[in-house]
Amino acid sequence: MAAAPKIQFEVVTPQKLVYSEKIDKLEAPAIDGLIGIWPKHAPLVTAMKIGVVRVVKDGEESQIAISEGFMEVQPDKINLVVRTAELPDQIDIDRAKSAKERAEERLEKERDNIDFARAEASYDRALARLKAAGHQDHGYDRL
């Protein structure tokens, strides 16, 4: 049997190239919902929202927490350009937890001003990190 086809996947943030590997497939949070990409996918452009990208490489799954950005798919290559991206071992769980609590407090208080959107975004970021880091009690149905 021929080797399963692979696709080059790169994640870039302003800080560094976070990930660059040949992978089997991935599942990522686009603005209109989760999107799965296999090798030889048709060219596609989409915007990303805060969430967790699930990557399968050589049959093993790993997770990357990302925030806003965009993704370009070509048959042999996926470019994911986002503001932040972290692999599970780079995530500071305590920081994400306290960020989540802070955001929860602010969500209680500031129902209708502009800070609400910000608090919501930081809440989502914290959740995505906790989820990627494999934390259980993250109330993850939001993402």
Add this chain to the structure above:
Amino acid sequence: MQNMRDIQRRIGSVKNTQKITRAMKMVAAAKLKNAQDRAEDARPFFNKTVEVLRGVFTRTRETSHPLLAEREGGRHLVIVITGDRGLCGAYNHKVIDIAEEILEEEEEVSLMVLGRKARDYFRRRETDIMAEYIQLDDYPGYGFANNLADEIIHHFRAEDVNKVSMIYTHFNSAISQTVKTMQLLPVEKFNKAEEDSIAVEEQAEQMDAETAGEEAKSKKYVDYIFEPSPAEVFDNILPQYLINVIYSALLESKASEFGARMTAMDSATDNANEMIDKLTLKYNRARQAEITKEITEIVGGAEALK
């Protein structure tokens, strides 16, 4: 021959100045290290942003988005990125000169100035300044780029301006920086040369060189799928494109400023050394002359007593 005390005083003042230039050089060097790391780390991000998005705009026929609208004539908004402080060689002025060129060539130009140097300069000349930002952070944040992008998108959508460009300084090394002009809105398509250079890059990446040529050609127009729709995708990624590009330009400019300041202060310190050497020589000559004069006077006096 100058008075000895005058020379000594001058040596003292040059030495004091040298202390300042040396301190500034060291501060700039320390900040440069950090700023340079940030700018260089952000470069793959910047290149990917430009490569992906402009590539998409070039290859797709989908161009109906308001931020891609090319409107004839109208006002040109120029973002000028300089520093808040001087003593950094020609860094600020190189940027201002390019802005001046645009002001001379075109009739309707407004400026968005970043940095006290550009603001003061264009205020004195009563140029139309649409917005100004001073006291910039040494290490600019993503949020600041976000605000700038929001502001120019607002002006472009309201049709206050029909074109937006940005003048910034690209950091090559501590001793070499290049001023660059980049059109932000409407988003420019790749021209032929840039398109080719990317096609070549992509070719090099591919193992199988023979089919790469054909693939590069067929990439000229790719029918991208836009999920969920072109309008929604562009609504999301165009602002991000601007933020990313502005953010990178801010980082590059800051690194350049520190590089320019370090180089300028380094040569100022060297010049001060040279000056101190010259003045010391002068001082020694003056002292020697004084001694010779005194001896001649004493000898002359003794002669007269005989």
